[in-house]
Amino acid sequence: MKQERNFVVGCIAAAAAIAALGLVGCSTTAGVETTGKTTWDEQGARSLEKKVIFNNSGLAGDIQIVDVKSAMAGDILRVQATLRSKDKDTLPFQYRFEWYDAGGFEINSGSGSWKPLMLNGRETKTIQAVAPDPRAKEFKLKIREPD
16 A cells, blocks of 8 residues: 555656646747758859747737848858748847758857847748857757747
C-alpha cells in the first residue's frame, strides 16, 4: 500500500513538474519565426532566402507576415518586415530580431530585447532592424504573445 501511494505521489509530482516546464516554455517561445539568409549567385547578385515558421496556431491565425526584405547599408545588414493583423480586434504582441553569421552562429546571443507592438484590427505595420555587426548574414524575426 505504501509503495502504491509513493508511486501515485511520484506521478503527481512528475506531472506538476512537466506542467511547470510547459508554462515556462510558453513565455519564451516565439509563436512565429521568420528567417532570412543572404546568398549570392554565380554572377554575384545578392538574394534573400526566406522562411516562416508558425509555432503557435493562435498567432498563425492572427498575424500574417506580408513581406520580408533585406539590404546592405555598407557592410551592415538591414531588415524590414511587414506584418498584418488578420483579426478585427487589437492585437498586442512582442517581437525581436536575432542575428547570425554566415556559419549560422548567433551574434550577440541573448542581447536583443523583446519589443512591444500593437496592431489594430486589420492594420499593417512595418518593422525594421539593423544588424549589430558586419558579420551578420542571417537573421530571425521572432514574434510572441506578450508576457
